[in-house]
Every structure is written in structure tokens, then in C-alpha cells.
Amino acid sequence: MKKLLIAALLTGSAHAYQIGNLPIETAYGTGSALETATSPVDLITGEEVEEKHPFDLREIIFNRNGFAYSSNGGFGQITSVYLWGTFPRNTVVMVDGIRVNDFTTPNRSATYEHLLLENVGQIEVIKGIQSGVWGADAVGGVINIITKRPEDGLHLKTEGLLGDYNTKKAGITLSYGSEKLDFILGYYWFKTSGFSAAEPIKGSPDYGKRWDQLGWERDPYRNETINLKMGWNITPSDRFEAVVRTIDAVIHYDAGAGIDAKDYDDPFGFGLSEYFNHYNQQFYKVQYDRKFKNNSLRAYFSKSVFSRTQYGGYEGEYREYTVKDRIDHRLGFVNLGFTRTDYKLYKSGGNVLDSLYHGNGYYITSVIKLKNTVLHQSLRHDSYSAFKDKTTWKLGVKRQVWKGLFLRGNWGTGYTVPSPDQLYNPWWGNPDLKPENSLQWDIGLEYGGFQVSYFKYSIKNLIDYDFALWKYVNIEGKTKIHGVDGSYSRFIKGINTFIRINYTYLYGVDNDGNRLPRRPLHQIGFDGVWHPSDKFNVGISGVYVDKRKDWDGSQTGYYTVLNGFVNLTINKYLKGFLKVENITDKYYQTVNGYATAGRSLYAGVQLKW
Numbered sequence: 001m002k003k004l005l006i007a008a009l010l011t012g013s014a015h016a017y018q019i020g021n022l023p024i025e026t027a028y029g030t031g032s033a034l035e036t037a038t039s040p041v042d043l044i045t046g047e048e049v050e051e052k053h054p055f056d057l058r059e060i061i062f063n064r065n066g067f068a069y070s071s072n073g074g075f076g077q078i079t080s081v082y083l084w085g086t087f088p089r090n091t092v093v094m095v096d097g098i099r100v101n102d103f104t105t106p107n108r109s110a111t112y113e114h115l116l117l118e119n120v121g122q123i124e125v126i127k128g129i130q131s132g133v134w135g136a137d138a139v140g141g142v143i144n145i146i147t148k149r150p151e152d153g154l155h156l157k158t159e160g161l162l163g164d165y166n167t168k169k170a171g172i173t174l175s176y177g178s179e180k181l182d183f184i185l186g187y188y189w190f191k192t193s194g195f196s197a198a199e200p201i202k203g204s205p206d207y208g209k210r211w212d213q214l215g216w217e218r219d220p221y222r223n224e225t226i227n228l229k230m231g232w233n234i235t236p237s238d239r240f241e242a243v244v245r246t247i248d249a250v251i252h253y254d255a256g257a258g259i260d261a262k263d264y265d266d267p268f269g270f271g272l273s274e275y276f277n278h279y280n281q282q283f284y285k286v287q288y289d290r291k292f293k294n295n296s297l298r299a300y301f302s303k304s305v306f307s308r309t310q311y312g313g314y315e316g317e318y319r320e321y322t323v324k325d326r327i328d329h330r331l332g333f334v335n336l337g338f339t340r341t342d343y344k345l346y347k348s349g350g351n352v353l354d355s356l357y358h359g360n361g362y363y364i365t366s367v368i369k370l371k372n373t374v375l376h377q378s379l380r381h382d383s384y385s386a387f388k389d390k391t392t393w394k395l396g397v398k399r400q401v402w403k404g405l406f407l408r409g410n411w412g413t414g415y416t417v418p419s420p421d422q423l424y425n426p427w428w429g430n431p432d433l434k435p436e437n438s439l440q441w442d443i444g445l446e447y448g449g450f451q452v453s454y455f456k457y458s459i460k461n462l463i464d465y466d467f468a469l470w471k472y473v474n475i476e477g478k479t480k481i482h483g484v485d486g487s488y489s490r491f492i493k494g495i496n497t498f499i500r501i502n503y504t505y506l507y508g509v510d511n512d513g514n515r516l517p518r519r520p521l522h523q524i525g526f527d528g529v530w531h532p533s534d535k536f537n538v539g540i541s542g543v544y545v546d547k548r549k550d551w552d553g554s555q556t557g558y559y560t561v562l563n564g565f566v567n568l569t570i571n572k573y574l575k576g577f578l579k580v581e582n583i584t585d586k587y588y589q590t591v592n593g594y595a596t597a598g599r600s601l602y603a604g605v606q607l608k609w
Helices: 002-010 046-052 057-061 420-424
Strands: 041-045 067-071 079-083 091-095 120-127 141-147 153-163 167-177 181-192 221-235 238-252 276-292 295-308 314-329 332-348 351-369 373-384 390-402 405-416 436-447 450-466 471-492 497-509 522-533 536-545 559-569 574-581 600-608
Touching: 041 046, 046 057, 046 120, 046 536, 046 559, 057 067, 057 079, 057 120, 067 497, 167 600, 314 420, 332 420, 351 420
Parallel strands: 091 141
Antiparallel strands: 041 120, 067 079, 120 141, 153 167, 153 600, 167 181, 181 221, 221 238, 238 276, 276 295, 295 314, 314 332, 332 351, 351 373, 373 390, 390 405, 405 436, 436 450, 450 471, 471 497, 497 522, 522 536, 536 559, 559 574, 574 600
16 A cells, blocks of 8 residues: 555546555646546646756656747746647746746747746646637647645744755745644745857857857746645635745846857947846635535635836736635535636836736536546637637547546537737737637547647638738638657566656648647656655656757757656655756757756755654
């Protein structure tokens, strides 16, 4: 039994969690058993995060099936994530249910590079179209980072890390839990001198040389994150929660691919430019939950505020007002609700806009569990002030056809909205833009620690920048994506070792039939963790990236990267760890002309009372 529990705690695989049938929040917008999710789910546990000690969200998903990513350099540099091959803007990312997609950036995605993973309870990845549940932009899927709830009593945790590139990380967390009141407050500080964001492009005589061999300057990064999560159980049936998260970061970057630049520089002869960016994000949420009879009522307000100084400054905020009610019945539940969303853009590229639009969403989700079958139906209607209404839907089924063998399928529609900047910016905006429309279906099977999915997308009205017209337009034709996503995980009791291997095949083309860039054709990820005792473990994680081309046609694939870690529990208060990134010191680029880290070593301690 002990080893079985270890397996459940240490694996990030959703299937190992079916042992305990843990609840998840994201599949249907309300708490539900993992086994009832018809969409593919990748559940990353807090235990796995603590084992690997990632610096940011990208680092924990770099070798997961269904994910591909590209980064314009090292620490803090712009990172783009392609879930099931969709565009970065097509994945909704949340922290404790607060949407953190920054719509003021060109990617309109979450800033993965700034999301420090501290006090994570679990990360839920729901793949495939989810607009019928979550509305706009939930096309590739939804990622929800759920932070921990505190243990009973008063606790204090401190941690620190030192390593290569003059990297330092520290944090302090105070938590308290009781029957009536609970809170967790954390302050986390990360600073590194880093390395040059830019690196020689392919075809350059210096390609293959790292920044220090060329005498290029470092591009430092600093991140200060504060997180507060508190709850008050007013009665056994009434609970109030509040979440506050702030991120303050300064990023130094370079002038472009293959072009080194100092903090103040004039590499193009256009006059002096600044090559650093002060980034500030603030996320707030207040929530009230009430349970009565077969109803679970939830009302919340959340606000996401974005600000960065780059190119004269960008400022905006996203607000969401939601009321929903879950009604349980003998065969399952119905979740229905209303959401009001406001997109406000105050400044864009130094231009004061004060532009906004809003949307009202009405939705209903039904989950019916029969003897061996789960049926899921979602229907949502959104009306917007800036463009035509959108109605989306999703149908899903999951059936146990044999003991432990499940077949599942999903079919649905989704959409992605243009940002206020794309609509109203006086230089490149287009007020006639329409949302992107998506149709997607997937089929798959699950058996024990094995899962596999086949998925297919068709996206119309793709929003892109037209360099001839100098503005954003809707592209005619269809973008098509299809692929295979599979994984196998197992805890081998005889040697106390967890293994996971996964594979992704991805093929996507634009409206002209050209391959979509920065998505590898094949990708293999793997993890292995050995637990010789309860107090010690050692692990290795890796990824092989096959054929992949950048926007300019240059090849950026065909490489393998390995990371490793060691964790030691010294006593009940003190833990130590080591982590090594890029063990083989592989030279590679995810974006042509931008650097990645060489072999680097980090060591840290954690002290908890």
C-alpha cells in the first residue's frame, strides 16, 4: 500500500491519480472526478513540481506530450507555447481560476516566463476545444495552476537557491489553517545575471559559439512575486475566498535575432533605444460559495491588470464577473451560469487609447454518468459589443468497454477574439476584425498508465498582421492541424522507480498549405525518478525534438536536452536539492538567433516549521 501511495503522489500522470480519483476543477468549470473528464487531461502534481524545482511554467511542461514551445532567449524572455499545435493565443491560462493571458502582448498568451511555480497544489491541463465551458480563446485547451491550501496550524517555510549565471532565488511562505480560517502568504524573489538573449543565426560564421565566447553582454532578469490566498468558512455551507497575486519583473533583452545590444544602444542607426522592459502584473479575485440541498452556488469577481514599459508602454486590464450554480442529480450534474467580461486597453505603444469592449456569456454544461458511460454536453452563447455574437458547443463521451479500458471522443467549436489593440490601435488596428472560428474533434483511449489521442482542428478567419496593409486582418481560408498525443507512465515497485515516456506527432498547415513554424513534427519526452528511500530521490527528464523550422525556414530541431535533479530530506524540517539543466551541454535554439542555456548547476535548501 505504501508503494502504491508513493506512485500516486510522485507521478504527474492523470492515470496514476485514478487510484484515488482526485477531483479537478477545470474540465467542466466545477469540481468533478477525474474519471468523468471526456477530454484528455494531463495532471501535474505539486509533488512533481517540488521534485523538479522549475524556475517557471515553461520548464515543467518542456517535455510533456501535446506541448511545444519557443523562447526568445533565456530567463524572462518571451516564451510561446503551442498546445496541440494551436497558436499561443489559443490557450487559456489561469492561476486559481484567474485568467492571466496578457491581451496587451502580440502573442495574447500568458507570460509563461514570469509564472514562478511556488506552493503549487496541482496544474490541470485540459486539452482540446473548451470554449463551450470557458468562452473565448479556449481552443487549444486550458491550463489552470491551482495553489495549495494550507495545512492545519501555523507554518513558516523559507527556501533559497544559488547557481550558475549568478542566479539567486529566495522565498518565504507563512500559512495558517483551521476549521474556520485559512491563509497562505508568500514572497518570492528571483534574480539572475543570465546570458545573452541573442545568439548568432544559422548560416552565420559564428553559429555554434555561445555568448561568452563572442564577448556578448549578459541580459539579466529579476522577478518579485507576492501571492496571498485566504479563506473563511462562515458556516459549514458558506465560504469566502480571496486571492491576490502580483508579479514585478525587469527583463533585459537584445535588439533582434542574432543581434547583441547593450541596455542603451543604437545597433540600427535609428537613434538610441532602450533594451529593457519593466513588467508588472496584478491579479485579484474574491469568491463566495454556498451549498444548499443539491445546489452549489458560486459568485466571483476577478481582475487582471497588465503593464509594461516596452515601446512607450502598454497598459490594460481584464475583468470578469461570474455567477453560476451547479445542480447535482442522481445521474450527474448540471452547471449553468452567466459571465460578464470587460477588456480595457489604456495605452498601446505609448498611444493613450482608453478603448474597451465587453461580452456577456450564458452557458450550461451537463455531465451524465451511466453505468459504464459518461456523457458531456456544453452550450454557450456570448454577445460582444465590438463584433457579432458567438455560440459554441461541445459534445463528449467516455465509455469503459473493458475493465480499465476507456474509449473517449469529443467534438466542439471554439473561437478566439481580437484584442483591443488589434481593433483600436491608430497605427495597426482594424475595427472590422472578426473572431477566429475553430472546429475540433478528438478520439482516444486510456488503459492503466497508457493514453493516446488523435486530434484534428480547422480554424477560419485567422487573425494575422498584413505587412502590405500595415494592419491586422482576417486571413481567408483555413488553418488545419492534426496529430497524435500519447503517453505511458508506471511506478515499478520492485526498484521504487517511476517512469514516463510520451510522444507527440503534429502536422499543421496554413491557408496556403505551408507548414506552421516552430512546431516539431515529432517529439518524445521522458522522465525517470528513482526512490531508494523515503528521504532521497534522483531523477532525469528529457526531450527529443525532431524536424522543426522557424518562420524564416531555418531548421531548429533535431536535438535532445536532458535535465536532472537530486532531493534529500535531512530531517523533518530541512531539505536540500540539486538540479542540473542541459546535462550534455547541448547547443540548440528554439528560435533562430536566440540563445538557450548551456550546462548549468543549481543548489538549494528548504526549511519548514
